[in-house]
Amino acid sequence: MKVPRWKKAEFEEIEYEPKSIRELLKEMKNISELIVDLAYSAILFNSKEIAEEVRYLEVRMDKLNYDIRITAMLAARNTEDAEKMAGILQIAQASNTISNAAGDMVKLLAYKLNHPILPHLIKESDEIIRKMSIDEKSSAVNKTISELRISSETGVRILAIRRKSRWIYAPKGSVVLKKGDILICIGPEEGMNQLRELLKGKIEVLE
Amino acid sequence: MSEKEAEELLLELKEKAELMVDLAYSSVLYDNKEIAEEVYELEDFVDALNEELQKLAIKDVKSGELELNEGLAIIQLGSCSEAIADAARDIADVELRDVELHPVLRESIMEADEVFVRVRVAEDSVLTDKSIGEVKLASKTGMWIIAIKRNGKWIYDPNKYMKIMEGDVLFCKGTREGMEHFIALAKGEEKEI
Numbered sequence: 001m002k003v004p005r006w007k008k009a010e011f012e013e014i015e016y017e018p019k020s021i022r023e024l025l026k027e028m029k030n031i032s033e034l035i036v037d038l039a040y041s042a043i044l045f046n047s048k049e050i051a052e053e054v055r056y057l058e059v060r061m062d063k064l065n066y067d068i069r070i071t072a073m074l075a076a077r078n079t080e081d082a083e084k085m086a087g088i089l090q091i092a093q094a095s096n097t098i099s100n101a102a103g104d105m106v107k108l109l110a111y112k113l114n115h116p117i118l119p120h121l122i123k124e125s126d127e128i129i130r131k132m133s134i135d136e137k138s139s140a141v142n143k144t145i146s147e148l149r150i151s152s153e154t155g156v157r158i159l160a161i162r163r164k165s166r167w168i169y170a171p172k173g174s175v176v177l178k179k180g181d182i183l184i185c186i187g188p189e190e191g192m193n194q195l196r197e198l199l200k201g202k203i204e205v206l207e
Numbered sequence: 208m209s210e211k212e213a214e215e216l217l218l219e220l221k222e223k224a225e226l227m228v229d230l231a232y233s234s235v236l237y238d239n240k241e242i243a244e245e246v247y248e249l250e251d252f253v254d255a256l257n258e259e260l261q262k263l264a265i266k267d268v269k270s271g272e273l274e275l276n277e278g279l280a281i282i283q284l285g286s287c288s289e290a291i292a293d294a295a296r297d298i299a300d301v302e303l304r305d306v307e308l309h310p311v312l313r314e315s316i317m318e319a320d321e322v323f324v325r326v327r328v329a330e331d332s333v334l335t336d337k338s339i340g341e342v343k344l345a346s347k348t349g350m351w352i353i354a355i356k357r358n359g360k361w362i363y364d365p366n367k368y369m370k371i372m373e374g375d376v377l378f379c380k381g382t383r384e385g386m387e388h389f390i391a392l393a394k395g396e397e398k399e400i
Contacts, residue, residue: 025315029232033321036228036291040221043284084309087301091235091312094294098228101290108280117280120211169320172384 004052021075024068025092031061032095034160034169039102041159041186042109045129046116051106053131053162053184058103060165065096129159129186130196136179137201146173148198153206154191159184213267213281216260220288223253226364227295229353229380233323234302236316242354242378245363246299253292260285322383324350328375329395340367347400348392349385354378 035057042050069092072085108117134140140148150156161168161175162182168175177183183199185192197203227249234243261282268278301308316323328334334342345351355362355369356376362369371377377393391397 020311021309022311022315022318025311026319029315029319030321032228036225039287080307084307087306087308088312090301090306091298094231094297097294097297098291101287101294104290105284105287108283111276111280117277117284118214118217120214170382172382174384 004055007055019067019071021068021071021088024064024071025088028061028064028068028092028095030167030169031057031064032098034167035061035099035102037159038184039105041129042106043117046109047129048109049131050129050184051109054102054106057167058099061096061099065092068092126188127186128189128192129184130192132183132185132196132199134177134179134181134183134199135201138179138199139201139204140177140198141179142176144174144176145171148177149206150195154187154195156185156187156191156195159186213260213263216256216263217281217284217288220253220256220260220285220292222364223249223256224288224291224295226353227253227292228298229323230363231295231298231302232316233325233353233378233380234299235308236313236323237325237378238302238308240303241361243299243302245354245361246295247303249363250292250296253289257285257289320383321380322386324377324379324381324386324390326377326379326390326393328371328373328377328393330373331395332373332393333395333398333400334371334392335373336370338368338370339365342371342400344389345381348381348389350379350381350389352377352379 035054038050038057039054041047042054069089072089076082076085111117145158150158158171159169160183161171161177162184163178163180185195187195194203194206198206227246230242230249231246233239234246264273264278264281264285267273268275273281334344339352352365353363355365355371355378357372357374379389381389388397392400
């Protein structure tokens, strides 16, 4: 059995990397919003692959929470500094709590229920959620999202992009797609299939 | 059918929890205690909703309408939403306690992927006297209103029928791309929605 990505990262040794508090907090805030969105989507669409992304983000958040504590302690030189840092750490901790709650939510998908947890809500939606990667031969490589006219041609919305271990949440139209990017998309099935063909390099343009 | 009822309750819990997180961040960003207090009040409301949901799930399991695991899943989903709401309260707590805020805190909230905006609606704005649904604010600008301050009173999480009025202070959240366009619309500098 393949070991999921989040499991590999779960107990990585915490090593101090100099990073600014601002960058750390920014990433934590971004993750705390993305992860809630993804967790509810995973439940609603009964999607194990999205659940796996949630677990991965949760692990990343745990690491960031250690990093920000280390950085905050190193940055405080006096009582006044320490007081200001306390506010920052409180918010960092809250982001971490949010991501843990999201992680707990997707664990429910392992219950092996006979039908989705929220059967009525899912019926009312004709959208699906998918995780797709960009093949190097795809014409989408090095193009921006708006250039490809993804939302107008397919009705698909990109919730997030994972690029190596970085995340881009609610990407703007000006974001350039790279080979190997993982796109998490939500939209009608037909549009989704069309987009998949483009990302695999089977079609050149969306129309 | 109460199973459907449970789902609707869950959906409301989710929406309220997310609203609380948004409000909590903007209370810190704008150093605004009134918004932070609203987060506290919403937290009580979320607790009550969750309790209602739990009772409903237990009742449905008892009557055989839900299987044990299904009922448990619904209860746990409710608790997770409540945990998110609690985290939002912890963020608002920083604002209420007068902890002196580090400038980095505001910078990181402002620079994050999703942005918060506060803007006053001008008399000659195209938004004035229109409902939120009418101007299709969210789909046209990518910004949505989380709270309105009108004549000293607050309206939280306004629905699409809510009319935008001159002098309203809108607290919004959305994408960085839509932000400038939205601000120009509210100030009356841009007429094309």
